[in-house]
Amino acid sequence: xxxxxxxxxxxxxxxxxxxxxxxxxxxxxxxxxxxxxxxxxxxxxxxxxxxxxxxxxxxxxxxxxxxxxxxxxxxxxxxxxxxxxxxxxxxxxxxxxxxxxxxxxxxxxxxxxxxxxxxxxxxxxxxxxxxxxxxxxxxxxxxxxxxxxxxxxxxxxxxxxxxxxxxxxxxxxxxxxxxxxxxxxxxxxxxxxxxxxxxxxxxxxxxxxxxxxxxxxxxxxxxxxxx
Amino acid sequence: xxxxxxxxxxxxxxxxxxxxxxxxxxxxxxxxxxxxxxxxxxxxxxxxxxxxxxxxxxxxxxxxxxxxxxxxxxxxxxxxxxxxxxxxxxxxxxxxxxxxxxxxxxxxxxxxxxxxxxxxxxxxxxxxxxxxxxxxxxxxxxxxxxxxxxxxxxxxxxxxxxxxxxxxxxxxxxxxxxxxxxxxxxxxxxxxxxxxxxxxxxxxxxxxxxxxxxxxxxxxxxxxxxxxx
Numbered sequence: 001x002x003x004x005x006x007x008x009x010x011x012x013x014x015x016x017x018x019x020x021x022x023x024x025x026x027x028x029x030x031x032x033x034x035x036x037x038x039x040x041x042x043x044x045x046x047x048x049x050x051x052x053x054x055x056x057x058x059x060x061x062x063x064x065x066x067x068x069x070x071x072x073x074x075x076x077x078x079x080x081x082x083x084x085x086x087x088x089x090x091x092x093x094x095x096x097x098x099x100x101x102x103x104x105x106x107x108x109x110x111x112x113x114x115x116x117x118x119x120x121x122x123x124x125x126x127x128x129x130x131x132x133x134x135x136x137x138x139x140x141x142x143x144x145x146x147x148x149x150x151x152x153x154x155x156x157x158x159x160x161x162x163x164x165x166x167x168x169x170x171x172x173x174x175x176x177x178x179x180x181x182x183x184x185x186x187x188x189x190x191x192x193x194x195x196x197x198x199x200x201x202x203x204x205x206x207x208x209x210x211x212x213x214x215x216x217x218x219x220x221x222x223x224x225x226x227x
Numbered sequence: 228x229x230x231x232x233x234x235x236x237x238x239x240x241x242x243x244x245x246x247x248x249x250x251x252x253x254x255x256x257x258x259x260x261x262x263x264x265x266x267x268x269x270x271x272x273x274x275x276x277x278x279x280x281x282x283x284x285x286x287x288x289x290x291x292x293x294x295x296x297x298x299x300x301x302x303x304x305x306x307x308x309x310x311x312x313x314x315x316x317x318x319x320x321x322x323x324x325x326x327x328x329x330x331x332x333x334x335x336x337x338x339x340x341x342x343x344x345x346x347x348x349x350x351x352x353x354x355x356x357x358x359x360x361x362x363x364x365x366x367x368x369x370x371x372x373x374x375x376x377x378x379x380x381x382x383x384x385x386x387x388x389x390x391x392x393x394x395x396x397x398x399x400x401x402x403x404x405x406x407x408x409x410x411x412x413x414x415x416x417x418x419x420x421x422x423x424x425x426x427x428x429x430x431x432x433x434x435x436x437x438x439x440x441x442x443x444x445x446x447x448x449x450x451x452x453x454x455x456x
Contacts, residue, residue: 151374154374158355158367158370159355161360161361161367162358162360163358163359163360164358168354168355168358171351171354172351172354172355172371174347175347175348175350175351176348176374176375176378178378179378179384179385180381182385182386182389183385186389200388201388204381204385204388207381208381211377211381212374212377215373219370222366223370226361226363226366226367
C-alpha cells in the first residue's frame with residue numbers, strides 16, 4: 001500500500017462527512033427550517049413593497065444564510081467529539097490541512113444546497129427580479145459562501161474548547177466577517193437594483209477568500225493540536 | 228527595569244496635568260465649533276494609543292506563537308484589554324463632539340465604522356480568552372489576534388468603497404491651525420501614549436504575578452497533600 005496522498009485523505013474525509021449527513025440529514029434539516037423561519041419573520045416585520053424589497057433583499061438573503069450557516073458550522077467539529085474521533089485525527093499521521101479542507105468543502109456543500117433551496121422561496125416571497133447582470137449573482141454566491149464557510153470552520157475548531165461553544169462561534173465569526181458580509185450584501189443589492197457595478201465587491205470577496213484561506217491553512221495545525 | 232515604573236508614573240502624571248492645562252486654558256477656542264472642539268485633545272490621543280496597543284497585541288501574539296514564552300502572552304492580554312478601554316473612550320468622546328457639530332450622534336463614516344469594527348474584534352478576542360477552558364487559551368487567542376489584524380485592511384477598503392457611493396460628512400476644512408492648538412495636541416498625544424504604556428505595564432505585571440501565584444499554589448498542593456485534609 002502506498003502512502004495516501006493529501007487529496008486522497010481530503011476526499012475520504014469529505015465523502016465520510018457527506019455520507020453521514022446524507023443518512024442523518026441533521027445539519028441540512030435544521031438549517032433549512034431555521035432559514036425558513038428567518039425569511040418568514042423578516043417578511044412580517046418589514047412588509048416591503050416590490051421596489052423596497054429589491055433594495056433590502058441583499059441584506060435579508062445574506063443575513064438569513066449567515067444565521068443558518070452557523071447552525072451547520074457548530075455541528076462540524078462537535079460531531080467528531082463523540083467516541084474521541086478528534087483525538088484519533090490528532091494522533092493519525094494525516095496532515096491537518098487535508099482535514100480542514102474536507103470540513104470546509106463539506107460545509108460549503110451544505111450551505112450551497114441550502115442556498116439553492118432557499119433562493120426560489122426568496123424570489124416568491126419578495127417578488128425579486130434582477131435589474132443588473134444576473135450571472136454575477138452566482139459568482140457572488142460562490143465567493144461569499146466560501147468566505148463564510150472557511151472562517152466558520154476555522155472558528156468552530158477554536159470555539160470547540162470553550163464553555164458554551166454554541167454561542168462562542170457567532171461571537172468570533174461575525175466581527176471578522178463584517179467586510180465579507182458587507183461585500184456580499186452590497187454586491188447583491190447592486191446587481192438586483194442594477195444601479196451600480198458589483199465589480200469592486202467581487203474583487204474584495206476574492207481578496208478576502210484568498211487571505212483567510214491562506215491564513216487558515218497556515219494556522220490550522222496549531223489549533224488542531226492545541227489541547 | 229522595576230525602578231523605571233515609578234519614573235514613568237511620575238512623568239505621566241506631570242504630562243497629563245500639563246496637557247490638561249494646555250488643552251483647557253492655553254489653547255484658543257475654536258471659531259466655529261467653540262469649546263466642544265477641545266475634546267479633540269483627548270479623543271485623537273486615545274485613538275492613537277488604542278492603535279499602538281492593538282499593534283503591540285499583534286506583535287506579542289506572533290512572538291508567543293514563535294517562542295511560546297508566557298510573558299509574550301501576558302503582554303498580549305494586557306495590550307488588548309487596555310486597548311479596548313482606550314478604544315471605548317474614543318467611541319464615547321466621538322459622539323459627544325459630533326452631536327453639537329454635525330447635529331448627529333453617529334454616522335457610518337469610514338473612521339467611525341473602522342473604530343467600531345476594531346472594538347468588536349478585540350472584544351471578541353477578550354471573550355474568547357474569558358470563555359476558553361483548555362490550557363491552550365494563549366494559542367487560540369494568538370491565532371485570533373492574527374486573524375483580526377489580517378481583517379483590518381479588508382474592513383478599511385470595504386467601508387471606504389461603501390461610503391464613496393454615498394454622501395459623507397466632511398471632517399474639518401481648510402484653514403490654518405493656531406500653533407498653541409498644535410502644541411496642546413502634541414503634549415496630550417505624548418501624555419496619553421505614556422498613560423497607555425503605564426497602564427499596560429501595570430496590567431502586564433499583574434498578569435505575570437497572577438500566573439506565578441497560580442503556579443505556586445498548584446505546586447504547593449502537590450508537595451503537601453496532607454495539608455489539604
